[in-house]
Amino acid sequence: MTRVLYDLCAADPAVRLSPYCWRAKLALAHKGVAFEARPWRFTEREALGFSGQGKVPVLVDGEAVVADSFAIARHLEQAYPQAPTLFPGGVAEARFVATWADTVLNAGLARMVVADICAALDGADAAYFRESREARFGGRLEDVQAGREDRLGAFRASLAPLRAALGEAPYLAGGSPAYADYAIAGSFQWAHTISAFDPLAADDPVHAWRERMRGLYDGLMARAPRAVEETAAAG
Numbered sequence: 001m002t003r004v005l006y007d008l009c010a011a012d013p014a015v016r017l018s019p020y021c022w023r024a025k026l027a028l029a030h031k032g033v034a035f036e037a038r039p040w041r042f043t044e045r046e047a048l049g050f051s052g053q054g055k056v057p058v059l060v061d062g063e064a065v066v067a068d069s070f071a072i073a074r075h076l077e078q079a080y081p082q083a084p085t086l087f088p089g090g091v092a093e094a095r096f097v098a099t100w101a102d103t104v105l106n107a108g109l110a111r112m113v114v115a116d117i118c119a120a121l122d123g124a125d126a127a128y129f130r131e132s133r134e135a136r137f138g139g140r141l142e143d144v145q146a147g148r149e150d151r152l153g154a155f156r157a158s159l160a161p162l163r164a165a166l167g168e169a170p171y172l173a174g175g176s177p178a179y180a181d182y183a184i185a186g187s188f189q190w191a192h193t194i195s196a197f198d199p200l201a202a203d204d205p206v207h208a209w210r211e212r213m214r215g216l217y218d219g220l221m222a223r224a225p226r227a228v229e230e231t232a233a234a235g
């Protein structure tokens, strides 16, 4: 069976940037099910028409069409019960973590990389992204992103719950990773894919966890092409 995940790409179709699509890809890898990650651009609305909505990720798994990263995780859990669970601490706990990533983590990261995202897009996608996000943020993307070094302290402080959890176990889910880890790793992978700015200090336990996560599944995230070159980490 061909499973297809519609996966947001940048100007370079090999560069996959959506935090929510990364969650879905990690969840698929966790369940050990093969899939094609099909590149999709912001302005390719009609290509998602079959799903009845306009955002990625969308998973087509046989007869099932599932939009939304958390709905995809639930679907995989139900469709592949013989594979290791995505929710060893329960669905509610994973939902809490994913929603924390959606709100606190993604909001902090977005203000540090939103102009870099736009720079990784081209043509109609870059124009759509600039217009829609400048309306959302109420200003030019470059101005939203400016001064990001000054916000590092507050951003790193906002990671306290994650740091505390990682003091208890190597992964949020315990001894091995599960959906709670994927929900957060997707956000860091989003930033890493399109920006050379690293918001984590090298001695932060969150940094060490992120690197462990990037190595999972034969380096699914570590091997992924980026829109930018590697540079020295922020201090």
Ligand SMILES: N[C@@H](CCC(=O)N[C@@H](CS)C(=O)NCC(=O)O)C(=O)O
Pocket (backbone or CB within 6 Å): 008, 018, 019, 020, 021, 042, 054, 055, 056, 057, 067, 068, 069, 070
């Ligand atoms: N709650 C959704 C959010 C999905 C989402 O916001 N996807 C973005 C890409 S990161 C998208 O497709 N945006 C389309 C647009 O902005 O027009 C999920 O968890 O999957």
